[in-house]
Amino acid sequence: MGSLKTLVKKAKKGDGEAFVSLVKQYEDVLYRTASRMLNNDEDVADAMQEAIISAYEKLHTLKNNEYFNTWICKILINKCNSLLSKNKNILMLNNDVIPDKRNDEFQKIELEEALNSLNEVYRLALILYYIVGLNIREMSEFLKEPEGTIKSRLSRAKVILRNNYYKNKGVTAYEK
Known part of the structure; x- marks a missing residue:
């Protein structure tokens, strides 16, 4: 799979497979985070999809490669908060x-x-x-x-x- 820094460097240079590998490493954490913030699986899927797309588009803005996990989680939490404000949902825990x-x-x-x-x-x-x-x-x-x-x-x-x-x-x- 490669080290985190190596995968981030490759992904920043346009290697889609490296980005997919990065996301797969943190997929479980992203899912658990979104599922604790949102009410239903559809919203969780939407927030995760939007966060992953946004992360891919803005990967060049990541300053410190070793903080990829924190950075993508922040994007996800922002997407969840946006969905919550839009839908006026209440935070639920699974x-x-x-x-x-x-x-x-x-x-x-x-x-x-x-x-x-x-x-x-x-x-x-x-x-x-x-x-x-x-x-x-x-x-x-x-x-x-x-x-x-x-x-x-x-x-x-x-x-x-x-x-x-x-x-x-x-x-x-x-x-x-």
């Missing part, structure tokens, strides 16, 4: 958000409800950190906000979940 260790249907519903109750900045912070897998520094660059703000949002989101939904259970079980 059942597959729950770790495989927890098969109890009640716990899945409870966690989904808890995450959907968070305001958008806290929910986005949790999605970027736990689902997309960005670290604090990458999130800071991505959201163009200080690292302290990002850490604070993650911490507050966990406290809100712990206090409102998981008293005596410990939210730390869901941390990386």
